[in-house]
Amino acid sequence: MNIQRIIITGICFLIFITEAPAQRKRLAARPQLGDSALLTEVQKRTFNYFWKFAHPVSGLTRERSTTPDTVTIGGSGFGVMAILVGIERGFITREEGLDRLLKIVNFLWRADSYHGMWPHWMNGATGKTIPFSRKDDGADVVESAFMFQGLLAVRQYFNQDTPKERELRDKIGWMWNDAEWSWFTQGGQNVLYWHWSPNNGWGMNHQIHGWNECLIAYILAVASPNYPVSPKVYHQGWAMSNYFNNGKEYFGIKLPLGFEYGGPLFFAHYSFLGLDPNGLKDRYADYWEQNKNHTLINRQYCIENPKKFKGYSADCWGLTASDSHNSYDAHSPTNDLGVITPSAALSSFPYTPEYSMQALRYFYNRVGDRLWGEYGFYDAFSETTNWYDNQYVAIDQGPIVVMIENYRSGLLWKLFMSNPDIQRALKQLDFSSPWLK
Template sequence: MIWILPATAQKKKIPRPQLGDSALLTLVQQRTFGYFWKFAHPVSGLAPERTATPEVVTVGGSGFGVMAILVGIERKFITREQGLDRLLKIVNFLYKADHYHGIWPHWMNGATGKTIPFSRRDDGGDVVESAFMWQGLLCVRQYFTGDTPKEQELRNKIGWMWGETEWNWYTQGGQDVLYWHWSPNSGWAMNHQIRGWNECLIAYVLAASSSNYPISAKAYHNGWAVSNYFATDREYYGIKLPLGFPYGGPLFFAHYSFLGLDPRGLKDQYADYWEQNKNHTLINRQYCIENPKKFKGYGADCWGLTASDNHEFYNAHSPTNDLGVITPTAALSSFPYTPEYSMQALKYFYNQVGDRLWGEYGFYDAFNETVNWFDYQYLAIDQGPIVVMIENYRSGLLWRLFMSNPEIKAGLRKLGFTSPAI
């Protein structure tokens, strides 16, 4: 599926009141939350992949969205009852939607729950997208602890689906590695082993934490942790980077798995994950300050390279794949790691380029000042981390909820992690 992005699009001007730091954070969270609340599919309650495709809902982005709904309740953007009703709608829909050994596809039709192929052979289960959803649903289960019939129903249905998710099926016959896809039509034809370092750590944590269909610790150590881009232990700008690609890769690596998984004090034999994510962010920012390609706008106030729309189509932007595109979610979802620098970027996005970047659901997906391009769309997978990670910076809400799951504590210990939360 291809989206053609016009160079310009009509945008409705949205007022931007001048606010103090705390009020500005709340405003950004509230506007961005609106994508998952106001723009959600009316039948399923799930989040559309992007504003241009309202019928195509995304499982991973919706997983971030269910976490954003919890933020909305805590910040009083909606009532607890409103949030509960929406989450029940989502869970009831997911319960009946297409799934493959308990794993959902990447995309679904928002009205029917039928799979929309992501590519010709990617028309079945997607372990990583499903992991992003499960990260959110397990937070929901821990949040709604009341004895009312609705809260009990929500918890029970999440528990039933969790128990039926066959993570070990996706080891393709018991291999020591997870496979990203399986299709009833193409089987294992995608043949995409999930090895690190990237956004997929959460898939291994969840798969190891399953009570009924777990993977072994060997899959983590012999699959995930075996890669040319895993324990590289390099240094850039005098900043140590324990894991990953040169200069760290796109910044979403530091976000997607850590919306629920608390990196504070999280360590295993390979890395200190707080150090990894903070230093990845600092390297990404310093690259933008150095600005070797001399793109317009880059600097201490305007930084953040990650996967997003761009003036050509879509790309995973990073210091080694720099097209002049700044993506607000990169700096804003890094608030826990670099609060002062993220606030600098937030104020630049809001005050300096906000006339073209600020819309109904907060900041548009990306912009490139060098070619005078500003996106007109929102993407669920970029919107969600903004709401959630700002909240984790402010209160630790989602980290606390996710890490309180007894299965997650056991799964992390099984893989050799230590953390103050387990």
């Protein structure tokens, strides 16, 4: 979600914290682990948010740990990728993962959709839309893009010639084929629109311009087998805004695209759970440089710590959208409230492995039980206000599992980038990548 929608999110779904840290269920003492073992432990606990805490009917991912019936399409898209990590890491068997993914896909097949796109939220038992706001009660292209990013990786992974794996591939393919990306140009304009509602039509009127987390929506829209958009939609819609090109230096680090200081760090994560930024370039940017430099600027800002918040350092850094001590907010160097979000540094492992490990050690060893729980690290904390969240949020948990795995093995990048539709779209958009022959 972009910055505008984060403001709406804070108004719409913040569930204030009522459980004091001292009341939390205490777990066994944290063992001291080597780097590899610690990464595995973080992945396993965080994976369990998507496995053990999944909605029992649909298998989809709950929006947060305090919303038992509300499931999130984007967070569930991250979750299906996390299930693949769980199989590869031996947390579950291939058969267990297959059965869960079939449950999810069969539920999505019957759930509310609009021109082939799902809503932001739905009821995890019925599949009925839960409005995100008064007019946002229909299709959400970006949340659906996050789901399709995951499902296309799943389809590549389950490649065996067995009845259940064929069924899974077929149903994912049918939903992918039915997604009407071209509809969301609102009559053939050269830009994608985020929402459409059967009750409110185009009332949200939210064009998707970059730079932010929505790159994947444009890639998928061009990649669509049956309802593609023209490359002009990418070049004239996505790449044309006051916040697309940057080119300035911050702390001596050049930022090719985006807001001042880069904005919240989830911009460098959500589209790149499947889209491999290694060697990925187009006429606008080198996306490895973009994401790595965005991360380095975010970290260096925390080291400089101009607002003198307690705890900020080379060991404790990472500003992105998350819970805050007052609300849900899009934390960044230009919107710094003294809140550190573990997902920011941990989902940046591919870009800054040494610095991300520093942060991981700090969160695990120094902040400790105030931050570490049944499903890994809680969403956020502020040492300045002595506030430590006791909730998990799906869209922050998912990138931790997936991006650590991409750092370790490149698993999700290999799967997503091997998809012929994605390769064709990248070629149409004049991208270069080691994946393109």
